[in-house]
Amino acid sequence: MIQELKNKIINGYEISKEEALHLSDICHASPQNSEMLCEAANQIRHHFCGDHFDICTIINGKCGRCSEDCKYCAQSAHYPVETGNYSLLDADSLLAGARYNQEKGILRYSIVTSGRSLNDREVDQLCKSYKLIHSSLNISLCASHGLLNYQQLLKLRQAGVVRYHNNLETSRRNFSAICTTHTYQDKIATIKAAQKAGLAVCSGGIMGLGETMRDRIDMAFDLKELGIKSVPINILNPIPHTPFEHNPVLNLNEVKQIVALYRFILPEAALRLAGGRGLLKDKGRSVFASGANAAISGDMLTTSGISINYDINMIKDLGFKISKL
Secondary structure, eight states: OHHHHHHHHHTTOOOOHHHHHHHHHHHHHOHHHHHHHHHHHHHHHHHHHTTEEEEEEEEEEEBSOBSOOOTTOTTBTTSOOOOOOBOOOOHHHHHHHHHHHHHTTOOEEEEEEOSSOOOHHHHHHHHHHHHHHHHHOOOEEEEEOSSOOHHHHHHHHHTTEEEEEOOOBSOTTTGGGTOSSSOHHHHHHHHHHHHHTTOEEEOOEEEOSSOOHHHHHHHHHHHHHHTOOEEEEEEOOOOTTSTTTTOOOOOHHHHHHHHHHHHHHSTTSEEEEOTTGGGSTTTTTTGGGTTOOEEEEBOOSSSOOBOHHHHHHHHHHTTOEEOOO
């Protein structure tokens, strides 16, 4: 079945949820089947995306004091986690970060801010920073500022931002189990507003929140319906004093299976290993041979990541070519 579906996908077929769930079932039944799925996913990746690899970095442009109660997040004001709260970084600091990353060979740079959204004053302040970076450097600009409205998103695009990030996080069914202060539909509304404003969208989720494989597959199909081409796949890093502090960390084989299934569902996407990759014993190397073809490098928002030099060397060693997807 794995080989048959792989060949059909390469020839334009789109698998169903039922087929994706069946793939998951047969992988759990046999380690050999799981490896076969990963190999097939890598062949699908090569057919649709070649050996291109999209690597990006993020900077925590505003930290902590978030009003939302996302149960995985260290920056939520609902939980007693010390994150070093600060307001928006100034333009010179954000420019310096972008310059450093460009000099390291990074092609995409994203400013990420805590909070449900930003007010108009903060958006205007950030737009000045984006314009400065855009006029000074050649690095592509991405933004992650929560549930902004259409007019705010349009300002970002006009300031030089090309891609907006807004994770679905999990399935529609499971969303209320991880957050109660905003909804899954709020996320989708923001994604559609960003697309209307002319921005590409980066959206994915976190694995290890207590979701089922069906939840993961449901989210993948929602991403497909929304036309998302950049899909971050985060692995929960359980933070002490958050409600999910005792959640078990996913093992490497489970992460490989998730990514492989996502490649079968989203054959043309940039599947981007993001937060939590450092928890994997091989830093994600084997996952990049299982269908993934993008990554966030450097430090994450409140946790340490993997150095840019390490990642670039690994990417080249695997035969990839760094480019924008």
